[in-house]
Structures are given as structure tokens and as C-alpha cells.
Amino acid sequence: MATTTAPPAAATGQPSGRLRSRLRTRTRRNLLTLIAVYGLMLLVAVIVIFPIYWMFSISLKLPREIYRLPALIPQNPTWDNYRELINERGYLTNIRNSIIVASSVTVVSLLISSFAAYSIVRFRYRFRGFVGRLILLTYLTPGSLLFIPLSIIVARLNLGNSLYGLVILYLTFSIPLSTWLLSGYFRSVPPDLEEQAMVDGTTQLGALFRILIPLSLPGLAAVGIFTFTAAWNELLFALIFITSEDLRTVPLGLQYLITGDVLLWGPIMAGAVLAALPVMVLYFLAQRFMVQGMTAGSVKG
Amino acid sequence: MSHSSSPFLRRRRTRRQVVGGLAGGAAAFTAGSMLPGTLLARKAPAVIQASGPLTYWGGLIFSDAANEMLTDTINQWGSDNGVETEVVMINQNETNQRVSAAVEAGTMPRALDMGLDLALLLSTSGQLQDVSDIYDTIGAAQGGWHESVDGAVAPEKFNGIRAGVPFGAGGNVLFRRQDILDEIGVTEAPATWQELSDVAAQAQEGAPGVYGLGLALSNVGDANLMVSALQSYGGRIADDEGVTCTISSPETMAFLEWVNAAWEAGLFPPGATTWDGAGDNTAYLSGQAVFIANTGSVSIAAQTDDPELFEATAYSALPAGPVMQVAPIGPNLRAIPTSTEDVDTVKALLEFLAQPEFLGEYYKVAIYGPVLQGQDEMEAFTSTPVLGGLRDLVLNGTAPGAPDVSNTAYADFNSNFTVPKMIQRIVVDGMSLEEAMAEAQTSGETIYAKYG
Numbered sequence A: 001m002a003t004t005t006a007p008p009a010a011a012t013g014q015p016s017g018r019l020r021s022r023l024r025t026r027t028r029r030n031l032l033t034l035i036a037v038y039g040l041m042l043l044v045a046v047i048v049i050f051p052i053y054w055m056f057s058i059s060l061k062l063p064r065e066i067y068r069l070p071a072l073i074p075q076n077p078t079w080d081n082y083r084e085l086i087n088e089r090g091y092l093t094n095i096r097n098s099i100i101v102a103s104s105v106t107v108v109s110l111l112i113s114s115f116a117a118y119s120i121v122r123f124r125y126r127f128r129g130f131v132g133r134l135i136l137l138t139y140l141t142p143g144s145l146l147f148i149p150l151s152i153i154v155a156r157l158n159l160g161n162s163l164y165g166l167v168i169l170y171l172t173f174s175i176p177l178s179t180w181l182l183s184g185y186f187r188s189v190p191p192d193l194e195e196q197a198m199v200d201g202t203t204q205l206g207a208l209f210r211i212l213i214p215l216s217l218p219g220l221a222a223v224g225i226f227t228f229t230a231a232w233n234e235l236l237f238a239l240i241f242i243t244s245e246d247l248r249t250v251p252l253g254l255q256y257l258i259t260g261d262v263l264l265w266g267p268i269m270a271g272a273v274l275a276a277l278p279v280m281v282l283y284f285l286a287q288r289f290m291v292q293g294m295t296a297g298s299v300k301g
Numbered sequence B: 001m002s003h004s005s006s007p008f009l010r011r012r013r014t015r016r017q018v019v020g021g022l023a024g025g026a027a028a029f030t031a032g033s034m035l036p037g038t039l040l041a042r043k044a045p046a047v048i049q050a051s052g053p054l055t056y057w058g059g060l061i062f063s064d065a066a067n068e069m070l071t072d073t074i075n076q077w078g079s080d081n082g083v084e085t086e087v088v089m090i091n092q093n094e095t096n097q098r099v100s101a102a103v104e105a106g107t108m109p110r111a112l113d114m115g116l117d118l119a120l121l122l123s124t125s126g127q128l129q130d131v132s133d134i135y136d137t138i139g140a141a142q143g144g145w146h147e148s149v150d151g152a153v154a155p156e157k158f159n160g161i162r163a164g165v166p167f168g169a170g171g172n173v174l175f176r177r178q179d180i181l182d183e184i185g186v187t188e189a190p191a192t193w194q195e196l197s198d199v200a201a202q203a204q205e206g207a208p209g210v211y212g213l214g215l216a217l218s219n220v221g222d223a224n225l226m227v228s229a230l231q232s233y234g235g236r237i238a239d240d241e242g243v244t245c246t247i248s249s250p251e252t253m254a255f256l257e258w259v260n261a262a263w264e265a266g267l268f269p270p271g272a273t274t275w276d277g278a279g280d281n282t283a284y285l286s287g288q289a290v291f292i293a294n295t296g297s298v299s300i301a302a303q304t305d306d307p308e309l310f311e312a313t314a315y316s317a318l319p320a321g322p323v324m325q326v327a328p329i330g331p332n333l334r335a336i337p338t339s340t341e342d343v344d345t346v347k348a349l350l351e352f353l354a355q356p357e358f359l360g361e362y363y364k365v366a367i368y369g370p371v372l373q374g375q376d377e378m379e380a381f382t383s384t385p386v387l388g389g390l391r392d393l394v395l396n397g398t399a400p401g402a403p404d405v406s407n408t409a410y411a412d413f414n415s416n417f418t419v420p421k422m423i424q425r426i427v428v429d430g431m432s433l434e435e436a437m438a439e440a441q442t443s444g445e446t447i448y449a450k451y452g
Helices: A017-059 A064-068 A080-088 A089-120 A130-139 A145-157 A163-187 A189-198 A204-215 A217-233 A236-241 A249-254 A265-291 B016-044 B064-081 B092-105 B115-126 B133-142 B147-152 B178-183 B193-206 B221-232 B249-266 B279-285 B297-305 B308-311 B343-353 B356-365 B379-385 B385-396 B406-415 B419-429 B433-451
Strands: B054-060 B085-091 B110-116 B165-171 B173-177 B210-214 B289-294 B311-318 B329-335
Touching: A017 A265, A017 B249, A064 A265, A064 B297, A080 A089, A080 A265, A080 B064, A080 B178, A089 A130, A089 A204, A089 A249, A089 A265, A130 A163, A130 B193, A145 A163, A145 A236, A145 B092, A163 A236, A189 A204, A204 A217, A204 B147, A204 B289, A217 A265, A236 A249, A236 B092, A236 B329, A249 A265, A249 B133, A249 B343, A265 B297, B054 B064, B054 B279, B054 B343, B064 B085, B064 B343, B064 B356, B092 B110, B110 B115, B110 B343, B115 B329, B115 B406, B133 B165, B133 B343, B147 B329, B147 B385, B165 B385, B173 B385, B178 B193, B178 B279, B193 B249, B193 B289, B210 B379, B249 B419, B279 B289, B289 B297, B297 B308, B297 B311, B308 B311, B311 B385, B329 B343, B329 B433, B343 B356, B356 B379, B379 B385, B406 B433, B419 B433
Parallel strands: B054 B085, B054 B110, B210 B289
Antiparallel strands: B110 B329, B165 B329, B173 B289, B173 B311
16 A cells, blocks of 8 residues: 655655744744834834924914914915015025024134144144143033133124124034034044155155045035034024124024013924024934045945 | 036035134134124224214013114104114113123213113112203193102102113013803902902913913013902011012901912912913913903003903903002113213213103104103003003003012012012922911011111
8 A cells, every 4th residue: 555655844845733833933033023123113203293283383374273273284274374485574685694604613613723733633742632631621611601702802893793703703603513523533543644645656645635534534524414404403602693684694583582471382393393404404414424434435356 | 407417516525624614604604703803892882982973772572573662763863863772672671781781891881771670770879860851841841740759759759869760660460361261151350369269260260371470480471460469468578668578467367368279279380380481371371371460561562462362351450468459660771870971961862762752653663652641641641551560560550569568679679589489399399388478587587677
């Protein structure tokens, strides 16, 4: 009598029952882990995105709806708050002023602090370390302690109520921090590369611009974004030193939407949405630089 | 032209090209815009210069019409008199910071609007000119100053000078949701604090989601309304000389019992102990409070944004306590810093700004009560309920700080929010009434000791 026996699992290439069960358990476990991870990520995303959504949602509501019907979705969405900001409150001028100030501060700050950081990292001179630490200490002094002495200096130099005055003022805070941050980036680039370039005939300045700065682009981008954002958001000094309506920056424009104890929530949120856009675009464009390895590919043979 | 045929759209831009293009555009934009900005700043050097145009720092209020009217009137006066003027409207929330910086830098404007506390501070440090002459002239021409206003700016409080010309009186008026109160048969405003909490409890029962008392108990100026309530119970911050703190007393205890009972009854919104300066406004405008105390800005906001709420609102003076009614008024002043050289010109401007022709129109759109007796019958105060309430406050209200002495120690005591903090210790931290009062006494003694 012929008997048929099932071929061994290994011979057919099929997993055995125990193995199948183990695989199923593992797959289930993986699936659960995946669900947990995605769930957590979703939760974090909601926590991060919700305030932005709420800001945008309020910006589309009129006061009565803001106060009386605090719903997640605007019931009667309107662009009136944006229209009021742009047509009646000259918010585009505020944005223009902020772009002027923040971009000027960023460009000048990057230029000066690149030289300063290069000097600290590559040259040898007395008190080099002390100067480096002093630069950081300058940055650590709170602005609120400095506004009265600074107001005296600003008045004597006749820099008050002007955008260039604000640029100079912001540079005094941004350059120390940028220098400190760039020092770190420059330090991590091997000096051999510059030395090799100098052996090949370039100057010290050439080595800085042709070797070090291109290799430090991610660092420069990060510092640039940080400087731009800080200048874009600064309120205290703008509040003290800018008096003319047509020289107000974005934070000042928003501040003036609060009169006494009344907050114009609709226009404030619309202004916040508009103020966030340039910075968001900047972050989007520079995100690759931000995450790129600093010296990736620099030592390829 | 179809989209696909557009050369721009056909060419795919790399990220580097986009970044480069934007950077170039931004640089060109910056270079182009910087020049006019620079020229503008040079052309109108504003306040950061010792000489130049007659710079006036006006107090920005929640009425665009009032702000524009003040600016236009000053500029018109300048144009008529051959004086170059520059009006800078300063958000009143930031006046102190700006003035602090300007005093140190020697860049004070020729004249500015300010509240009583700042005037007190600046006059004691010799920063303000005496304006007694125009104060008397203006008073004599318009029926005399209101007694409460005159008392508030008495020279003995301001280093022996008239520190400014009052132009509008502020103070708290009790707002009430008459539509809710009508439903429980309450037609009159509560006369006492106890009656207020009783009515609030009744109203709250019939209106779910609504709190009876939209009064701040946090560390903001609005919460110092509780100082007035405390005083109306007979409590005192300091002695008659204004030298020694005397907050610990049976009268203060009676006040604390009232406020604690109201808290326990759930009449205050739970967030009232952490509100910012707009907390009461928000509570009222969102329909979540039956009563609030406010200077009038809520009324203006409701008038345009929520006419239904505006119509449903009635106004009255602050309630009385078992001992007295305390409803402090706070005149706002136009002052001249001592750094001003052409004082006579500026005084002429201040006199002009006190003319009834201007103020009659200004009051209609602002949120101030009258300061001169000749202003009482102006249309603003007879036709607008909330402004009428402010006029009543001026007529029946008390001098700032009264029955206490309004001096720098008293101002410091209030700016430390000692009374609201005392309440917070009870309702938030669960401290006993006696302990909280003893702590406030210690804190007050420290403050008053600083001023001898």
C-alpha cells in the first residue's frame, strides 16, 4: 500500500508550522511597534501643528465668532482680517522693514563672524581663548539689562528711529553668537585641506573662501537662519528705538494691535500667519543644508 | 499662452537656483529699500534728537478715530502757528519703557501724555515742568476742575508742582449683562459688593457656562480693583500718613471672607487668578461673564464687533462696601518734561488741546470721563451710556488711593500686586485667611520701609 507523506517543509521551501507561528508573532509584533511609532509620531505632529492651525483658523474669523463660537473650523471664514492688516494698518510696510533689517543683519553678521571665527580657530595669538570666551559672554548679557545704556549710545550716535540703527544694534548681539557657532563648525574641518590648498598656491584668504567656507556651508546656513529668525522676531529694541509708524517691523506692528487691554485677535493671528511665512519658506529652502553632513566628501581621494 | 508653453515653467529650477534667485532678489530689494528708509529717517529724526520738531508722544487708546483726531489736531495747530510738529502715538502699555530709555538718553519729547503713576514718578525725580499757570487758566475758563480731578493732581503729591494738564479721566465702571439679569428679575445695579456676589450667584444659576464675576485676581493692574473693594470694607493699606503698612486688620479679614466665599461659590472663572490684562475683556466679550469692571474699552469693542452684546450691557458705579464706596478715578495728563526748551510754545499747544471745541468732539470717540465742570453737558457724556458712567465716576468717585495716601510706596505696593497675591494664596494655595493676611502685611511692611 502506497502511503503518501508530506514532504519536509525545508524540502518544499515552506516554513514549518512552528516557524510560521514565530514569523506570524514577529510580524504581529512588528505591526504593533509600527502602529505605536506612527501613533506617537501622529500625536507629536498634532501637538506641533495644532497651534499653527488654530492661529490660521482664528485669522479667518470675525471678532464675534472668535469670542462667541470658539469652534475648530471657522463657520463663516473671511479674509477681512488680512484685508484690514494690509489695507488699513500698513502691514506690508512692516514686513518690508523686517525683511530689510533681518536680511541685512544676516548678511553682515555672516561676513564679519566668518572672519572672526576663522581668526579664532586658525590663527595663533595671545589671549585667543579669552577673546573667544569674551565674545560668548557678550552674547549672554540679557537685552533687557542693556536697553537703557544702549539707548544712550543710540541717541549719541543719532541712530534712533532708523532701520540702519536697528541693523547695527542687532549686529551687536548676532555677531558674537554667530562667531561662536561658526568657530565650532570651522574647528571640525581638518586644517590639512587648507594647508594642501596653500601648498598648491592659494593664499590664506583664498583657503578661507575656496576651502573652508564651501565646506562649512551647512553651518553657515544654520547660523544664517538662526540670525535671520532672531532679527525677524526681535521686539524690545524695536519698541524702544523705532517711533515712526512707517519704520515699524513685524513684531512692532503686531504689538501695536494690542491697545491698552484690548487684543484684536483676528488681525493679530492674521499678522502672525503672514509673519511666519517668510521664516517657514527659509527653513524649507535651507533644510537640506541644515541636515547635510558638514564635511561629507571633503576627503575623497 | 498655455502654462506648459511658459519658458519659466518648462525649465525646472534646482534648489540652488531658487535659493540664489531669492537671495539676489532679497539683496536687490534690500538695497533698493534701504535708501528711502535711511533718507526718511534723516528727514524726520523724530524723538532721538535733542532739537528738531515739536515732538509729542500721544497716548494710543483703543479708538482709531480718537488717535487720528489728536494727531491731526496737533499737526493742524503746528501748521497754523508755523511750528513743525511730530506726533508719535505711543502704546500706553509701553510708555514706561520708552520714557525710562528717553530720560536716560536725554531724548524726551517736548510733551507727552501719561497716567498719574508715571507723573508721580517723574515729578518726584524732577523730570516734569510746573504747568500751574495754564492749569489755572484752563480751569477758570471752563467752570473749574472737578474736585476729584483737582485733588488727584494736587501739587503736594507731585513734588510741589502741577505736573500736567488733565485731559480725561479714567476709572473702572461696573459692566453688567442686563439681558441675563432681566431673566432673574434684577433691574437695578447691585449697590454693595455682597449684593454683587449674591446677584452674580443667582444669574449664574440660570445661565449655564456663564460666570458671575469676571474680575481679575491675577498679577495685573485690573486685579488691583480688589484694593478698592478691600478699602470699601474699611481695610487700609497704610496709616493716615502713608508711612506704615496696616493691611492686617479685622476689616481686611471681612473683605477676604467675602472674596473667598465668592470663589468657593464658583463665581470667578477658574482662570481669573492667571489672567493677563485682557482676561476680563475676553470673558465678557465671549459672553462668559455677567459682571466685569472695565474702563470702557470693552464697550467700544462690543459696539463694533458685537452690537447685540453692546445693547444688552448696562453700566454703573463700583459697588460700596460695608464702610464706604471706593471708586478711584485716574486722570490722564499732558505733561512737559524739564528737558523741553521752548516751554511757552508747548504750553500754548496744551492750552489749545484743552479747548472745548476739540475735546467735545474728541470725547465722543475716546474713552475718558470729563475733567472740567464745563464739560459735563457735552454731547458725549449725555448720549453715550458708558461715557455717562465715566462722568458719574468723576462726579462721585474718589481720589486715587483714597482713603489711603497715594504716594510712591502705595504705587509700589500696587505694582507688586500685593492684594491680588494675598487672594491667590487663599484660593489657589489653600492658605488660611489669617496666614495670607499676615504674609501680605510682611510684604507691605517691606515695601513701605523702603520709602521711610
